[in-house]
Amino acid sequence: MEMYTPETLISEEEIAFRIDALGKAITADFENEELIVICVLKGAFMFCSDLIKKINLPLKLEFISLSSYGDNTQSSGSVRLEMDITANVEGKNVLIVEDIVDSGLTIKTLLDTLSVRKPKKVKLASLLFKPIKLKHRVTIDYLGFEIEDKFVIGYGLDYAGRYRELPYIGVLNAGN
Ligand code: 5GP
Numbered sequence: 001m002e003m004y005t006p007e008t009l010i011s012e013e014e015i016a017f018r019i020d021a022l023g024k025a026i027t028a029d030f031e032n033e034e035l036i037v038i039c040v041l042k043g044a045f046m047f048c049s050d051l052i053k054k055i056n057l058p059l060k061l062e063f064i065s066l067s068s069y070g071d072n073t074q075s076s077g078s079v080r081l082e083m084d085i086t087a088n089v090e091g092k093n094v095l096i097v098e099d100i101v102d103s104g105l106t107i108k109t110l111l112d113t114l115s116v117r118k119p120k121k122v123k124l125a126s127l128l129f130k131p132i133k134l135k136h137r138v139t140i141d142y143l144g145f146e147i148e149d150k151f152v153i154g155y156g157l158d159y160a161g162r163y164r165e166l167p168y169i170g171v172l173n174a175g176n
Contacts, residue, residue: 004159004172005173006163006170006171007172007173009147009150009152009168009171010147010155010168010169012167012168015050015127015155015168016050018144018145019047019050019054019144022051022054022142022144023053023054024054025142026051026055026057026095026142027054027056030057030093030095031057033057033093034059034092034093035055035058035059035060035093035094036059036062036089036092036095036119037052037059037060037062038062038063038064038085038094038095038096038097039061039063039097040065040066040096040097040098040099040106040110041063041064041083042065042156042164043099043100043156043157043158043164044097044098044127045156045164046155046156046164047097047144047155048061048097051097051125060087062085062086063083063085064085065082065083067079068080068105068106077105079105079106081113088117089114089117089118089119090117090118091118091119093120093121094114094119094120094121095123096110096111096123096124096125097125097126098124099126099156099157100126100128100130100152101126101134101138102130102133103135103136104136105135105136107124107136107138108136108137108138111124111138123141123142124138124139124140124142125141125143125144126142126143127144127145127155127169128147128152128169129145129146129147145169147169150171151171151172152169152170152171153166153170153171153172154166154168154170155169157169159172
């Protein structure tokens with residue numbers, strides 16, 4: 001089995017500081033309105049749980065699961081809906097919470113899937129964005145951090161199912 005040592009790219013403190021600002025911005029933008037927050041599993045679970053604590057609005061939480069990577073570090077090029085939300089989003093404000101936008105295919109597929117359900121407004125919060133890999137037009141309304149083209153793990157993001165529990169964003173280096 002290959003062994004990797006995670007190296008910190010974005011610390012726990014930096015993440016917390018940024019999420020605080022994102023929560024304030026979302027609260028201000030949706031003032032006095034209700035929100036349906038859709039957490040994109042599995043990668044966004046930690047980001048979403050910290051983010052909603054900083055949103056001061058009446059909200060409902062939903063989960064959706066889409067898969068494009070399998071156990072690889074490269075996108076397979078097709079996105080599968082593995083688990084759908086249970087709420088009806090017609091006429092509702094929706095905030096999608098995603099871990100990372102890479103090629104943009106996952107989020108484009110999700111936005112297309114939701115748009116036919118006629119929500120009032122859909123906004124996207126993503127913890128990370130790799131601009132160099134973007135292939136689809138995607139607007140990230142609330143972005144945590146722009147990063148280089150590196151495969152990152154931690155704070156919800158995995159490599160072959162591992163490292164999601166790390167409290168920081170790291171990169172994997174082959175080593176001891
Ligand atoms: P996209 O469809 O934008 O190419 O890829 C988005 C999805 O791929 C993310 O939700 C995430 O699950 C996965 N992904 C993309 N880049 C990375 C990365 O650097 N690390 C990890 N762990 N997952 C990634």
